[in-house]
Amino acid sequence: MLKVIAACGNGMGSSQMIKMKITKVFKKLNVDVTVDHNSVGAASSMAVNYDAVFVSQNFVDNFKTAASKGVKIIGLKNLLSEQEIEEKIKEAGLDK
Amino acid sequence: MLLRELVEKKLTCYEESFADWKEAIRANGNPLKREGYIEDAYLDAVIACVEKYGPYIVIIPNVAMPHSTEGAPGVLKTGIGFMKVEEAVHFDPNDPEKDARLFFMLASNDSEAHLNNIMQLSELLSNDDLVNDLLTVKNDEELLAVADKYGGE
Numbered sequence: 001m002l003k004v005i006a007a008c009g010n011g012m013g014s015s016q017m018i019k020m021k022i023t024k025v026f027k028k029l030n031v032d033v034t035v036d037h038n039s040v041g042a043a044s045s046m047a048v049n050y051d052a053v054f055v056s057q058n059f060v061d062n063f064k065t066a067a068s069k070g071v072k073i074i075g076l077k078n079l080l081s082e083q084e085i086e087e088k089i090k091e092a093g094l095d096k
Numbered sequence: 097m098l099l100r101e102l103v104e105k106k107l108t109c110y111e112e113s114f115a116d117w118k119e120a121i122r123a124n125g126n127p128l129k130r131e132g133y134i135e136d137a138y139l140d141a142v143i144a145c146v147e148k149y150g151p152y153i154v155i156i157p158n159v160a161m162p163h164s165t166e167g168a169p170g171v172l173k174t175g176i177g178f179m180k181v182e183e184a185v186h187f188d189p190n191d192p193e194k195d196a197r198l199f200f201m202l203a204s205n206d207s208e209a210h211l212n213n214i215m216q217l218s219e220l221l222s223n224d225d226l227v228n229d230l231l232t233v234k235n236d237e238e239l240l241a242v243a244d245k246y247g248g249e
Contacts, residue, residue, distance in 0.1 A: 011150035013202050016211065017155065017218045023207040039165075040149070056152040077193070079155045080222045 011039035113183035134209035137170030151187030
């Protein structure tokens with residue numbers, strides 16, 4: 001099963017929204033996935049335990065270490081666009 | 097419908113323009129403060145968050161969701177404060193995509209109630225037509241008209 005985490009500044013607002021949206025999109029794509037959410041600070045230290053991290057574009061650079069270890073870091077411009085999320089999931093090959 | 101609830105709880109305000117995003121955030125917090133949801137300490141925390149993390153609180157074009165952490169100092173009740181501004185507020189002078197005219201400030205000290213708020217807000221903001229209509233409202237009456245138009249939960 002795919003394991004992903006959504007992160008935002010505090011883990012209270014946008015990360016929960018991202019979590020809802022990506023759960024919905026993965027379901028649509030028939031991908032079995034568990035989705036966690038947390039603050040960027042906490043998520044960046046846990047990121048290596050995940051297949052992918054979904055964050056607001058602003059935070060992509062916070063996950064360089066995880067990225068170098070093969071974790072897919074997905075930066076979103078519009079946090080609520082299912083279309084953007086779906087495109088980026090496919091781009092990263094997470095739907096396979 | 098979340099929008100109707102915000103009007104009933106008197107958590108809305110409508111403004112012309114602001115000198116900077118900090119002023120806008122404080123104004124967004126005014127109804128929440130007046131109605132006993134937050135104190136000034138929370139607004140300080142929200143502003144500090146934007147300074148620390150950048151303008152990521154502009155979650156979709158035109159819409160900002162200022163917030164700090166759950167149970168942050170100065171949070172007394174869980175709720176959402178709505179503000180509509182006529183003139184776009186700039187969060188990043190170099191990125192017009194980080195301009196906002198609709199503000200939904202989050203305050204939470206109850207994760208269950210908060211999650212319910214987030215779900216409703218996420219549903220609302222996923223509707224582009226609704227967001228476009230929100231950009232035109234100037235008072236509670238017009239906000240309620242939008243609430244009626246899209247109905248639902």
